[in-house]
Structures are given as structure tokens and as C-alpha cells.
Amino acid sequence: MQTAxxxxxxxxxxxxxxxxxxxSQRPVPDTxxxxxxxxxxLRLKEEITSSH
Known part of the structure; x- marks a missing residue:
């Protein structure tokens, strides 16, 4: 389950x-x-690393 x-x-x-x-590739990116x-x-990355 955790792996999924x-x-x-x-x-x-x-x-x-x-x-x-x-x-980023758009002529005028929306900042x-x-x-x-x-x-x-970043939030997803933090959740992924805390799940390991």
C-alpha cells in the first residue's frame, strides 16, 4: 500500500x-x-521523502 x-x-x-x-517556455511566463x-x-517532494 505504501509503495502505491x-x-x-x-x-x-x-x-x-x-x-x-x-x-517556463512561454514567451511571458506567469511568475x-x-x-x-x-x-x-516542494510539498510533494517533502511528503515523498518523509514516507520513505
Whole structure:
């Protein structure tokens, strides 16, 4: 069960990482959106590392 939870968190982390990359590639990236995505990514990473 724990492994499935970690896998789901890692998948969400990867998705957010892709969204950050896509937003960064825009001609005028939205800094508020980028900041929010980075916070979400950090929270997920913290949860993943605390689950190990």
C-alpha cells in the first residue's frame, strides 16, 4: 500500500515538473503560476521523502 502511495506522489511530482517546464517556455511566463507550482512540487517532494 505504501509503495502505491509513493508512486502516486511521484507521478504527481513529475506532472507538476512538466507543467513548470511548459510554463517556463512561454514567451511571458506567469511568475505567480510558476511560484505556486514550485510550492506544490516542494510539498510533494517533502511528503515523498518523509514516507520513505
Amino acid at each position: 502511495h509513493i508512486s502516486a506522489l511521484e507521478a504527481k511530482h513529475a506532472t507538476i515538473d512538466q507543467r513548470i517546464a511548459a510554463e 505567480i503560476v510558476l511560484a505556486d507550482l514550485k510550492k506544490q512540487k
